[in-house]
Amino acid sequence: MNARAKVLPSGDVAIPKDVRDRLAWEPGTPLELVEMVDGISLRRPTGTSPFPPMTLADLDALPRYKGERQPIEAISRLSDQDILRLLK
Structure with missing residues (x-):
């Protein structure tokens, strides 16, 4: 999934809400910027x-x-957001 963001004059970058929701990134979540050859990775x-x-x-x-037992291959494809939704 790709998304766009803009660096503000303050240096802040706003991460789109759908991305934050999918990754379960709440305000205050610590993130790491990893410099790559062609940009950065945020994780x-x-x-x-x-x-x-x-x-x-x-x-x-x-x-x-x-419920019905699921093969490990099906379970391992779940995203963190899918797991959080199932646990609610």
Whole structure:
């Protein structure tokens, strides 16, 4: 997916809302700018996650999935936004 943004005089760059929503980037989300040969890549710093930390007790408290089993290939294609939507 490609999107366009503009650098403001203050140096700020506004990331389009649909991109922020899909990537679960809330205000204050730490981001890393990686310089590439032809531009930059914007991503979460390594080791960060859009999901809150959970303990084993938190995991045990989650409701059990009652649907049909899915192959790992289908599950691994889910985006972070898809997973967040399923967990709500």
